Structure formats: structure tokens, C-alpha cells
Amino acid sequence: MSARAEIFADIRRALGVTGREAPRRQTVEARLAHTPKGIVPARGAGGDGRQAVFRAEAERVLASVVELSNPAEIPTRIAAYLADRNLPLILRMGDDPFLAALPWQSTALAISQGPSDGSDPICLSHAFGAIAESGTLVLLSGPANPTTLNFLPETHVVVVKAADIVGNYEEIWQRLRAAFGKGAMPRTVNFITGPSRSADIGQTMQLGAHGPRELHIIVVEG
Secondary structure, X not given: OOHHHHHHHHHHHHHOOOOOOHHHXXXXXXXXXXXXXXXXXXXXXXXXXXXXXXXXXXXXXXXXXXXXXXXXXXXXXXHHHHHHOOOOOEXXXXXXXXXXXXXXXXXXXXXEEOOOOOOOOXXXXXXXXXXXXXXXXXXXOXXXXXXXXXXXXXEEEEEEEHHHEEOOHHHHHHHHHHHXXXXXXXXXXXXXXXXXXXXXXXXXXXXXOOOOOEEEEEEEOO
């Protein structure tokens, strides 16, 4: 028996219970099902303005954001973004079916797939969703969007559907539970707000300290 199990066993003996009593279990289940909601900032209220709030908050933390009406535009816009910054026209992404279906052949981009080993300068991810109140992207681990793509490149490009932008953190967790169900959550949920930064040395802000130096977000309709 582990130390944790021993502690709980001692508590149950002191209370004269086993932990399997129906009223006690019902009380716990009711509490979990009806947990009071915390205070949500006004900018996280959601509604029709959530996309504009997301963009403003993301740009405030030094991410760049573009909005597209047609997913088919994504490859050419990524190629233009890289060319404008004199970056190589190479891109690594996972096995995400939404990204795979885009017309990459219309560009000169060299596409590779799978996790990054740290040598890829530019990586592309498809976000599960985004949070307007803080300009935060939500990315899930797995073959579709390997976590290494989020943190190892110098430049990280992320596509998020406008319909997947929610107002606040509480809403994104509700969507995660609805999408995966109890006991089936992804191994890792990454919350990314702007490019990597640190001011540990001399209180001088440095971008790219622990991850990508640039974060480019593409919000797409449809």
C-alpha cells in the first residue's frame, strides 16, 4: 500500500466510513456536476466579438495574425509570409487531415511530415481551439499535431478555425470534455500565448528563449 493510500485509509477509519456509501458518492458526483463557475473577465464573455478580441490579445503578446475566408488560401499565404521574411520555403507538419487536404502543390513549399527533431526552422500546427480572453492557442498532442512542432522551430505557424475560438478557459475545457469524453483526454494539452519569451537576465525581454521566436496565426473561416 502506498503512503497516499495509507493516509486515506486512516481518514476513513477515523470517520467510520468506507468511501463506498451511496450518499457520500452521490454528494461528490453532485458537486462535480454542478461546480460553481468562477469569475470570467468581460473580454472572455464570448459572443460575436470573440474573434476580434482573440486577434487583439494575440497581437498584444507579439504574435502576428491574419484572417482568411477560404481555407484554400492557407498554403499561398504561408509561402508569402515566409518569403516576406526571407525564410526558407520549407515546412514540417503532422498528419492532421485538415492540413493534409490543403492545396500545397500550388506553392513552392517543400513539405515534410512527422515530429521535429529540432532541425526544422518552420513548423505548422492545426489548433484544437483558441481562447479570446488571452489570445491563447490550444494544441493537442498526437500524430496529427506532434508537440515537438510547437516548441522546437524558430518559427511556428498555427492554423485555427474561427468557429473554434471560444471566449474563455472554462469554455475550452467544456469542448475538450465533449470531444474526448471521460478517460479519453489527449496525453498533453498545450496552451500557447505568443512567441516564447524571457526577461530573466537583466529584466530585458528576449524572444525565442525557450521556444519559437515568431508565432504566426492564421484564423480561417469555413
